[in-house]
Amino acid sequence: MRDTWPKTWRVTGWLLAAGALCGLQWLGDQLVALLGWPLPGSLAGLLMLLGLLTLRGGVPRGLDEVAAPLLRHLMLFLIPSVAAVGLYAHLLLEHVALFVLTATLGTVVTIVVTGWTLHRLLKDRQP
Known part of the structure; x- marks a missing residue:
């Protein structure tokens, strides 16, 4: 189904998506600088992206097509x-x-939150 889109629509979608990612990072940087929050602006941008994707x-x-190659080369x-x-x-x-304490607590929190989220997402699925 993806290949049925005309090439210009796909390229436009990619450009809009890349622009949205860059825009949200910029907006996160501006928000953090304006409010003096002690966190990276890119994290604020990611949280805004999460909120928008949740609403959508x-x-x-x-x-998806823009982020997939970025995620493959995340390292x-x-x-x-x-x-x-x-x-x-x-x-x-x-x-x-x-x-060591921070890394351990961060890992434990990540595992717990990931497990809880997965449990919530899979709870409604039929086996």
């Missing part, structure tokens, strides 16, 4: 973070206990 009830085709986006850990290893060693 799904992911638009163009957004490339983490290279700057890994480099920063190597660059600031002395700070990490200074605060190793806090880092």
Whole structure:
């Protein structure tokens, strides 16, 4: 069914989706800077995206087609973070206990929230 769309409509959908992603990140950065929130602007943008997708009830085709390749190569986006850990290893060693505690709690919270969400989503499905 995807291939039945004319090529110009698909390209337009991709451009709109990419623009929406960039726009939401920019908007998140602006919102965080304006309100002085202690979180990354990209996270605020992702939360806005989650809210919009929840209101819409799904992911638009163009957004799915733009996001899929980005998600497949997600590790490339983490290279700057890994480099920063190597660059600031002395700070990490200074605060190793806090880092281990934070990483452990973050992992536990992620697993619990993911499991709860999956349980809620699959609860209404028939086996």
